[in-house]
Amino acid sequence: MFKSVITLIPISVRIFFSVIFVLVFDFYAYQAIKVLTEGLSKKVRQVIKYTFWILSIAFYILALLAMGGYLVNANRTILVVVSGLFFAMFVAKILMIFPLLIEDIYRLIHKITSFFRGNQTSDENTTDKKGLISRKKFISQISAGIGTLTFSGLSYGIIKGAHDYKLHQTNVTIKNLPEALKGLKIGHLSDIHSGSFWDQRAVEKGIQMLMSQKPDLIFFTGDLVNSLSEEMSKAYIEIFSKVKARLGVFSILGNHDYGDYHQWPDRNNEHAMNGNLNNKSHMSPMQIENLDRLHKIHAQMGWQLLLNENKVLDINGEKLAIIGVENYGVKGRFPKYGNLAEAYQGTEAIQTKLLLSHDPSHWDAQVRTNTFKDIAITFSGHTHGAQFGIETANFRWSPVKYMYKQWAGLYQEGEQYLYVNRGFGYLGYPGRLGIRPEVAVIKLV
Secondary structure, eight states: HHHHHHHSSHHHHHHHHHHHHHHHHHHHHHHHHHHTTTTTHHHHHHHHHHHHHHHHHHHHHHHHEEEEETTTSHHHHHHHHHHHHHHHHHHHHHHHHHHHHHHHHHHHHHHHHHHTTTOOOOOTTTTOOOOOOOHHHHHHHHHHHHHHHHHHHHHHHHEEEEEEEEOEEEEOOTOOOOOGGGGGGEEEEOOOOOGOOOOHHHHHHHHHHHHTTTTTTTEEEEEEESOGGGGSOHHHHHHHOOOOOOEEEEEEOOOGGGGSSOOOTTSSSHHHHHSSSSSSSTTHHHEEEEEEEEHHHHTTEEEOOSSSEEEEEETTTTTEEEEEOOBBOSSSTTOOOOOOEEEEEEETTSEEEEEEEETTHHHHIISGGGGGGEEEEEOOOSSSSGGGGGOOOOEOOOOOGTTTTSEEEEEEEEEEEEEEEEOOSSSSSSSSBSOEEEEEEEOOO
8 A cells, every 4th residue: 555655656756855865864974074074174174075975976866877777778887886885875874873863862862951950051062171082073983983884894795795705515414325326516506696796707707616616416596587587698698508517407496586576567566566476377478478588598508497396317326306396485475386295296205305495494384394304405595694794614693594594504403404505696785795605515425
């Protein structure tokens, strides 16, 4: 209902109020800079002032042009980096205002209480006898420090972190693993999101990292694109066609691959986004055509796309079942197109089974039930590790952990394993900070 009302407001009016909203943050954040430059000469203060506003307005103009589609022919690298830096700047300013806001609330309460006490004095701009700085200047220093650290960190995440691929090598011990399957190396990619890429050469290096490991099998666990099949341009099809393994490359779809987040002109998008996405009845002809093209791209790259089905490999006389389900998400309003029972059918007698399922929440919801207890390892992605967090040899944290119990790396319950890939690409924020993009190799032992 609220969304319907918003769409009735002319876009020019929405843009106007959006600009006003953003400028309010700017004026508030600038107060910290203004306080900190009080002791400088007038000329220096003017240079700082004009630099702040020129940079802010320039980024806003570029962002508006991008949103209006006027920069479609611009260099993608420049466009994405500029929009990413705008995002970093905006987030930095939002965080900057919190100390200022707390200070203003304190001052307001102080003035009100002073009024009723008959005491109108204020020490907010004075220094004590020891020469300590005023409270207002101290708060401004905190605010400026928060803004600087935030902008610097997010900018580093774009320029360096977006393509700072990390190889994760993991051994998984499977009970009663047939001799022929011992030592099998499985390469694992997930969440490519080709529509977000801005550095083609860096992407190629990430693929070279995977291929240098000479995996026997390669799995891709969904989200090849953000929404549209055309995001897999000819150049990226060529790059990912180099992903090959002697026993084959097997892939599935992720929640973004279906195009459910795109505003298709021939579909009732309100029904699609608020409806029950347990089947594809809501899809329009254009959306179905887009999905069909994506299927063909998987085939063009030499990847075997598994749509609620399985593939049984014969490896030196031993059978290995690779089961692939379509997206099945338990959290939020993610689609449930996956049918594990259908995909599993025909593998009952095979001892070693591996499952590809995009969303890790599927593991607890269905895979670990008695019916599918013999699925040894489930390979997933989806979380991206939030593209932000802290990860060291002994400590790992990301805000996504509060939504997903299993969000990165290897997990075990009983004799079943789940491996959650941190993702090869990025979505929204065109970078990564703390949680690096992943190339995984899992070895069966």
